[in-house]
Amino acid sequence: MINEIIQTILVISAMLVATVFLIYKFVVSPKRKKATKECGHDDCGC
Amino acid sequence: MSKQINVALIGNPNTGKTSVFNALTGLKQKVSNYPGTTVDKKEGVCKLPRGLKAHIIDLPGTYSLNASSLDENVVVELLLNKTDKNYPDVAVIVTDVENLKRNLLLFTQIKDLRIPTVLVINMADLMKRRGISLNIPLLEEKLNTRIALISTRQNLGIDSLKEIINNYKSISTDPCLDTSRIDPEYFDNLKQAFPNQDLYKLWLVISQDANFGRMSRKTLDIEKFKTKSISELKRLQQKETIKRYQFINSVLKVGQTIDTTKATGLRARLDRILTHKVWGYVIFFVILLTIFQAIYDWATVPMDFIDGAFASLSHWLKTVLPAGIATNLLAEGIVPGLGGILIFIPQIAFLFLFISVLEESGYMSRVVFLMDRVMRRFGLSGKSVVPLISGTACAIPAVMATRNIENWKERLITILVVPFTTCSARLPVYLIIIALVIPEGRFLGLSYQALSLMFLYILGFGSAVFSAFLLDKVLKIQRKSYFVIEMPNYKIPLFRNVLITVVEKTKAFVFGAGKIILAISIILFVLASTGIGRQFNNADYIVRMEVAGENLSEEEIETRIASHKLEHSLIGVAGKAIEPVIQPLGYDWKIGIAIICSFAAREVFVGTLATIYSVGQDDEDTIKNRMKKEINPVSGVPLFNFASGISLLLFYAFAMQCMSTLAIVKKETNSWLWPMAQLVFMTALAYLVALIVYQFLK
Numbered sequence: 001m002i003n004e005i006i007q008t009i010l011v012i013s014a015m016l017v018a019t020v021f022l023i024y025k026f027v028v029s030p031k032r033k034k035a036t037k038e039c040g041h042d043d044c045g046c
Numbered sequence: 047m048s049k050q051i052n053v054a055l056i057g058n059p060n061t062g063k064t065s066v067f068n069a070l071t072g073l074k075q076k077v078s079n080y081p082g083t084t085v086d087k088k089e090g091v092c093k094l095p096r097g098l099k100a101h102i103i104d105l106p107g108t109y110s111l112n113a114s115s116l117d118e119n120v121v122v123e124l125l126l127n128k129t130d131k132n133y134p135d136v137a138v139i140v141t142d143v144e145n146l147k148r149n150l151l152l153f154t155q156i157k158d159l160r161i162p163t164v165l166v167i168n169m170a171d172l173m174k175r176r177g178i179s180l181n182i183p184l185l186e187e188k189l190n191t192r193i194a195l196i197s198t199r200q201n202l203g204i205d206s207l208k209e210i211i212n213n214y215k216s217i218s219t220d221p222c223l224d225t226s227r228i229d230p231e232y233f234d235n236l237k238q239a240f241p242n243q244d245l246y247k248l249w250l251v252i253s254q255d256a257n258f259g260r261m262s263r264k265t266l267d268i269e270k271f272k273t274k275s276i277s278e279l280k281r282l283q284q285k286e287t288i289k290r291y292q293f294i295n296s297v298l299k300v301g302q303t304i305d306t307t308k309a310t311g312l313r314a315r316l317d318r319i320l321t322h323k324v325w326g327y328v329i330f331f332v333i334l335l336t337i338f339q340a341i342y343d344w345a346t347v348p349m350d351f352i353d354g355a356f357a358s359l360s361h362w363l364k365t366v367l368p369a370g371i372a373t374n375l376l377a378e379g380i381v382p383g384l385g386g387i388l389i390f391i392p393q394i395a396f397l398f399l400f401i402s403v404l405e406e407s408g409y410m411s412r413v414v415f416l417m418d419r420v421m422r423r424f425g426l427s428g429k430s431v432v433p434l435i436s437g438t439a440c441a442i443p444a445v446m447a448t449r450n451i452e453n454w455k456e457r458l459i460t461i462l463v464v465p466f467t468t469c470s471a472r473l474p475v476y477l478i479i480i481a482l483v484i485p486e487g488r489f490l491g492l493s494y495q496a497l498s499l500m501f502l503y504i505l506g507f508g509s510a511v512f513s514a515f516l517l518d519k520v521l522k523i524q525r526k527s528y529f530v531i532e533m534p535n536y537k538i539p540l541f542r543n544v545l546i547t548v549v550e551k552t553k554a555f556v557f558g559a560g561k562i563i564l565a566i567s568i569i570l571f572v573l574a575s576t577g578i579g580r581q582f583n584n585a586d587y588i589v590r591m592e593v594a595g596e597n598l599s600e601e602e603i604e605t606r607i608a609s610h611k612l613e614h615s616l617i618g619v620a621g622k623a624i625e626p627v628i629q630p631l632g633y634d635w636k637i638g639i640a641i642i643c644s645f646a647a648r649e650v651f652v653g654t655l656a657t658i659y660s661v662g663q664d665d666e667d668t669i670k671n672r673m674k675k676e677i678n679p680v681s682g683v684p685l686f687n688f689a690s691g692i693s694l695l696l697f698y699a700f701a702m703q704c705m706s707t708l709a710i711v712k713k714e715t716n717s718w719l720w721p722m723a724q725l726v727f728m729t730a731l732a733y734l735v736a737l738i739v740y741q742f743l744k
């Protein structure tokens with residue numbers, strides 16, 4: 001019983017960490033980047 | 047105050063900056079990106095005599111401070127910004143003894159910024175052979191600085207370089223050229239308007255903006271000095287260059303002597319063969335074939351080992367940990383997910399081993415020169431050849447290999463089209479479907495099945511080149527119209543440089559894309575192993591009731607249960623939900639589940655079908671038989687028939703079914719825009735082609 005609860009908690013937290021990480025990568029970090037200054041005209045990475 | 051000074055390594059490309067950097071820092075280095083760009087930023091620490099520590103940055107190669115590319119711009123931006131935390135206390139200009147004249151241009155510009163500037167003359171080992179001799183004390187006097195004559199290849203002079211850096215405070219910061227001599231009238235006006243500013247810096251800011259078309263800068267109000275048109279400013283830049291070369295010539299005339307009779311003709315002879323109109327291509331393709339054969343052959347050994355090791359690890363974890371969902375997540379989700387990341391390491395390492403040997407030896411520049419004319423027609427660069435061909439092994443190292451394409455547009459196009467080439471993960475999918483739906487006959491002695499496979503490879507490469515052509519027309523990114531390629535001398539590769547490149551690329555993949563891949567595997571696993579409702583939760587009971595009359599072994603029952611659970615899991619529900627969408631392509635919900643799961647990696651397709659059809663995974667023959675017997679519930683014909691099979695083949699040929707590639711594209715382009723565009727466009731194309739073909743053939 002205890003085992004089952006612990007296992008469930010572990011899985012839920014892993015899922016949360018993964019989701020939060022992906023959301024951060026997808027949504028938050030690209031937005032933050034926009035705030036930094038624009039760059040040059042041709043060979044640029046933005 | 048900490049006793050750490052900032053040292054910037056600056057120099058023309060190929061002068062040995064990275065070699066000097068490696069010699070100074072060893073493996074104590076870190077690679078990251080300049081903010082908002084994908085230009086490599088290498089930093090490291092070096093201990094100097096008497097306890098001082100130097101924080102060293104290896105800046106991108108640049109020919110002058112009149113920057114025209116993003117790489118060069120990084121250098122200028124740093125040198126103009128005194129508040130940057132990396133602003134150098136001392137600039138070390140790395141030059142190569144064979145191209146001293148051209149290299150000194152940058153030296154004089156940086157010295158004029160009044161930063162203590164040390165001159166490193168590298169590749170001293172070549173002096174004797176090339177008949178070059180230098181009068182170092184005289185050069186030091188004329189250039190008004192300290193000079194270190196070194197050879198990173200033979201490890202000579204590094205200590206004296208450290209000593210000079212250590213005493214950087216004694217180096218004169220007087221400029222080489224009086225800036226106002228470039229154009230007295232223009233610069234006198236400038237000086238009057240900004241009496242407190244350094245004239246040369248002002249001029250750099252102005253000319254920089256002229257180069258980059260950026261017409262505002264908050265720190266300085268220089269608007270009124272834009273009265274000169276851009277072409278006039280460019281003319282002034284040329285004048286500056288001429289003045290500098292006059293100075294350099296006068297210095298080298300007394301400080302350097304070259305005995306031309308000693309220059310060997312080996313390089314010329316090699317060049318004649320390696321860039322020959324016919325032999326050049328033949329040699330290049332032989333080398334390529336050898337490399338890719340080697341990657342396939344050598345990488346499979348460690349890949350099989352990693353595969354086996356992770357399978358045993360999963361098995362072992364299941365036996366020692368208490369049974370439950372977290373154990374399953376670990377053993378069936380996380381561990382295989384990690385294995386799925388690490389399994390790419392051998393291919394990445396081998397590819398970059400070869401690439402860096404070719405680059406270090408000087409051969410790569412010849413290849414780029416050869417291929418450039420062909421590739422340019424399709425909006426690609428000569429440097430796109432290697433990524434495109436590496437794509438047949440795996441798109442991930444291929445995307446990483448685009449880093450040495452300096453031009454952003456060409457690099458972006460290469461990254462965007464590489465996933466079309468037939469990577470090795472498509473192979474298992476192709477093989478099983480071809481075996482199912484393509485008849486066994488022969489045409490002109492070649493089997494239809496082999497011909498189909500070859501057609502799929504050609505299709506992949508063709509779509510890559512064709513999309514490059516379209517993207518070149520569509521993308522509104524200006525690209526430089528000229529093409530300068532420097533032909534460095536042939537050299538035996540430095541082992542340390544090769545090793546560091548390999549380690550760096552592998553690390554970049556594991557820690558960059560790896561995290562995203564792992565996160566998606568966890569989510570996919572959880573979705574596949576949780577479900578709502580009676581069918582999922584009581585799967586065990588239901589299946590056992592169903593098979594009660596049949597005489598099945600415990601193992602067979604277990605696989606039936608797994609299949610039943612997958613059908614009613616969240617992914618199974620999703621598979622059924624997309625059935626209406628994929629039905630016009632001739633697929634059913636089982637294929638739907640396999641398509642969703644194979645987003646983790648294409649080869650998962652076969653494994654997922656194996657679970658759904660509840661057969662042991664390795665048993666290819668049984669999967670094939672099960673697939674053969676499947677009947678399409680709508681049309682009543684076999685599910686895997688000629689029409690749906692071809693449709694599925696084409697779907698996999700075009701679809702972006704690979705989260706690892708998306709992750710690495712995100713990392714390399716520094717934005718989700720491009721991977722998402724790839725995902726949407728390629729999936730739409732795949733769907734459309736599969737739809738048309740199925741409707742036409744059925």
Ligand SMILES: Nc1nc2c(ncn2[C@@H]2O[C@H](COP(=O)(O)OP(=O)(O)O)[C@@H](O)[C@H]2O)c(=O)[nH]1
Nearest residue numbers: 059060061062063064065169197198199406540
């Ligand atoms: N002969 C010789 N070759 C060198 C020396 N230092 C570097 N090289 C070679 O010069 C090439 C360019 O070196 P690299 O450090 O990548 O230059 P970077 O482009 O300035 O970073 C490589 O092929 C090196 O092996 C040296 O002291 N002697």
Ligand SMILES: [Mg+2]
Nearest residue numbers: 063064065107
């Ligand atoms: Mg370098």
